[in-house]
Amino acid sequence: xxxxxxxxxxxxxxxxxxxxxxxxxxxxxxxxxxxxxxxxxxxxxxxxxxxxxxxxxxxxxxxxxxxxxxxxxxxxxxxxxxxxxxxxxxxxxxxxxxxxxxxxxxxxxxxxxxxxxxxxxxxxxxxxxxxxxxxxxxxxxxxxxxxxxxxxxxx
Numbered sequence: 001x002x003x004x005x006x007x008x009x010x011x012x013x014x015x016x017x018x019x020x021x022x023x024x025x026x027x028x029x030x031x032x033x034x035x036x037x038x039x040x041x042x043x044x045x046x047x048x049x050x051x052x053x054x055x056x057x058x059x060x061x062x063x064x065x066x067x068x069x070x071x072x073x074x075x076x077x078x079x080x081x082x083x084x085x086x087x088x089x090x091x092x093x094x095x096x097x098x099x100x101x102x103x104x105x106x107x108x109x110x111x112x113x114x115x116x117x118x119x120x121x122x123x124x125x126x127x128x129x130x131x132x133x134x135x136x137x138x139x140x141x142x143x144x145x146x147x148x149x150x151x152x153x154x155x
Contacts, residue, residue, distance in 0.1 A: 084115030
């Protein structure tokens, strides 16, 4: 009987150890996913930033270039190109300030990559496009106003 008790205790111990290990891996990613969902659902740029980044301290940078047309004829498809002349770029996050949900997307970079991306975004009306670049653990910001003649977010 005593030998059987030892085997049961060892099984319970191993089962609990595995469960805790799996929980330690899954729990942080679940919290991260909840923050990302909250960032996309946020109604302001500041609320999105608070959910995406632990430090909301962002400094203006002239090393970030946002290329867009001055006037977008259709807000459904606005071409945008962002270049960050910064070392160790980790991510570029795009916001369309006047959209009902301003977070457009966050693009992560692996390793020591050049901070460059080109995409198309949707804009609900005339407003600022804001690029937040995370480089070497710090946050940098640049913005550019785009005039939209036909809205893309239901307009």
